Amino acid sequence: MLSCLAVVACAWSSRMRLPPFLPHLKGLRLAEIAASDEDVTLHLYATRRTAPCSSCQHRSHRVHSRYHRTIADLPWSGTPVRLRLRVRRFFCRDATCPRRIFAERLPQLVDRYARRVHRLHNALQRIGLALGGATGARLSVTRRLPAGRTTLLGLLRAAPLPPVGQPSAVGVDEFAWRRGRRFGTVIIDLEHRRPLDLLPDRDADQAAAWLQQHPQIATIARDRSELYADAATRGAPAAQQVVDRWHLLHNLGEALEQFLLHKRTVLRDAAGTLAATEPTPSTDPPPAELPPLPWQQRAVEAVRQRHAAQLARHEAIHQLHAAGTDIAHIARTVGVSRETVYRYLRLPDPPAPMRLLARRAALNPYLPYLERRWAEGCRNGKRLWREIREQGFTRSYSAVARFVARFRRVERTANQSTRPGERQHDRRPRARLPCSAPALRRFATGLRADLEAVRAGLTEIWSNGPTEGFVHQRKLRKRQGYGRAGFDLLRQRLLFAV
Numbered sequence: 001m002l003s004c005l006a007v008v009a010c011a012w013s014s015r016m017r018l019p020p021f022l023p024h025l026k027g028l029r030l031a032e033i034a035a036s037d038e039d040v041t042l043h044l045y046a047t048r049r050t051a052p053c054s055s056c057q058h059r060s061h062r063v064h065s066r067y068h069r070t071i072a073d074l075p076w077s078g079t080p081v082r083l084r085l086r087v088r089r090f091f092c093r094d095a096t097c098p099r100r101i102f103a104e105r106l107p108q109l110v111d112r113y114a115r116r117v118h119r120l121h122n123a124l125q126r127i128g129l130a131l132g133g134a135t136g137a138r139l140s141v142t143r144r145l146p147a148g149r150t151t152l153l154g155l156l157r158a159a160p161l162p163p164v165g166q167p168s169a170v171g172v173d174e175f176a177w178r179r180g181r182r183f184g185t186v187i188i189d190l191e192h193r194r195p196l197d198l199l200p201d202r203d204a205d206q207a208a209a210w211l212q213q214h215p216q217i218a219t220i221a222r223d224r225s226e227l228y229a230d231a232a233t234r235g236a237p238a239a240q241q242v243v244d245r246w247h248l249l250h251n252l253g254e255a256l257e258q259f260l261l262h263k264r265t266v267l268r269d270a271a272g273t274l275a276a277t278e279p280t281p282s283t284d285p286p287p288a289e290l291p292p293l294p295w296q297q298r299a300v301e302a303v304r305q306r307h308a309a310q311l312a313r314h315e316a317i318h319q320l321h322a323a324g325t326d327i328a329h330i331a332r333t334v335g336v337s338r339e340t341v342y343r344y345l346r347l348p349d350p351p352a353p354m355r356l357l358a359r360r361a362a363l364n365p366y367l368p369y370l371e372r373r374w375a376e377g378c379r380n381g382k383r384l385w386r387e388i389r390e391q392g393f394t395r396s397y398s399a400v401a402r403f404v405a406r407f408r409r410v411e412r413t414a415n416q417s418t419r420p421g422e423r424q425h426d427r428r429p430r431a432r433l434p435c436s437a438p439a440l441r442r443f444a445t446g447l448r449a450d451l452e453a454v455r456a457g458l459t460e461i462w463s464n465g466p467t468e469g470f471v472h473q474r475k476l477r478k479r480q481g482y483g484r485a486g487f488d489l490l491r492q493r494l495l496f497a498v
């Protein structure tokens with residue numbers, strides 16, 4: 001290191017210009033170089049004879065006084081470098097200017113009042129951006145860049161964010177921050193696939209206010225929640241809303257899975273019937289019970305997970321309530337609506353897992369018979385019950401009563417929607433499938449309520465893919481450790497990265 005410094009020192013006489021490998025020192029001359037075991041100090045001064053007044057911009061050459069200013073530069077071969085600048089104060093020569101004395105500035109090198117040159121400032125900002133406060137501070141120590149955690153976070157907070165510009169198509173979605181307990185809103189430019197802004201809450205008012213500030217937006221891709229539909233309708237009433245295809249298919253998949261979960265006994269019986277009718281190549285005895293199919297395992301697992309989440313929620317809500325926390329705070333902490341908090345508080349005991357309709361399963365073998373009798377015109381529930389009891393049905397009348405009530409409902413609906421001429425032919429309940437599948441019915445109702453946006457989702461080119469990608473990328477960043485970060489820092493870090 002010292003030999004390197006010797007070369008540098010020999011190359012510069014006190015009146016020489018600085019060499020080209022230090023472009024940020026252009027316009028300065030080196031008066032002296034002082035190297036110690038601790039650091040290197042360059043004594044510098046500006047060479048221009050005049051400087052512009054900071055108020056009126058008139059140049060002046062009348063020097064009032066001089067002072068010294070010390071700033072940090074990037075290290076040389078691991079040795080910290082300090083610049084000791086001799087700065088002049090000038091008299092302003094414009095009699096009308098309110099400023100009489102001004103100090104010369106070196107905008108290409110350092111900001112007013114800053115303690116680091118631009119290139120050190122930028123290097124530290126990039127470290128803070130990539131690694132956050134604590135990890136970034138550890139790295140900067142090994143790189144001999146003098147900055148602590150607080151400094152890095154301060155630099156990150158002060159980083160200028162890229163302008164939002166004039167996006168015409170945006171994606172809106174939620175994202176979880178702080179271990180999934182707090183949810184915010186992310187807004188993505190779908191054309192350029194970059195995040196435009198992060199909002200601290202999953203809140204329709206905030207999203208609507210943001211959209212109102214950008215009236216040129218013509219397309220909004222969103223999930224299927226009412227919250228963002230409401231935000232888009234209020235914030236950009238003229239924009240076309242597009243339901244995201246992924247969410248659409250995902251919700252359909254969930255509805256189908258729930259439907260199949262309810263039908264698992266019928267499906268197992270059907271699978272058994274099929275297996276029995278097929279010729280058996282071997283004489284081995286058939287297995288006592290068919291192993292569960294993959295979708296059945298998933299369905300049971302889904303029920304288990306949902307119940308586990310319900311239990312955790314119940315416990316958290318009751319604990320917070322017992323500690324005197326108010327309802328709004330509980331809702332925010334647990335990540336549910338206030339109505340849900342009230343509903344859980346009304347339940348003294350944890351909710352039971354969803355029943356897999358064992359009662360209806362007992363009736364399943366008799367359904368074809370009951371349907372045939374119903375089609376023949378038999379409407380007497382007790383009589384139907386007695387008839388299937390003779391065939392071996394062992395349960396109480398209530399299961400049959402539910403069946404009869406359901407068929408009556410279906411028949412009413414079918415009669416309302418059938419043309420009068422058709423009514424007498426077919427008394428079989430046509431709408432039986434949707435009626436016994438509330439999950440599919442809910443899905444269909446949701447589609448109808450949001451039909452225009454659903455249609456756009458299936459025909460327009462826009463989807464929320466870039467938004468989902470961003471949310472995923474954000475999860476990766478969170479894993480890099482950002483414990484102390486509040487929302488403002490998180491927003492700075494993710495948007496500045498663009």
Ligand SMILES: [Zn+2]
Pocket residue numbers: 053054055056057058092093094097098099
């Ligand atoms: Zn002036």
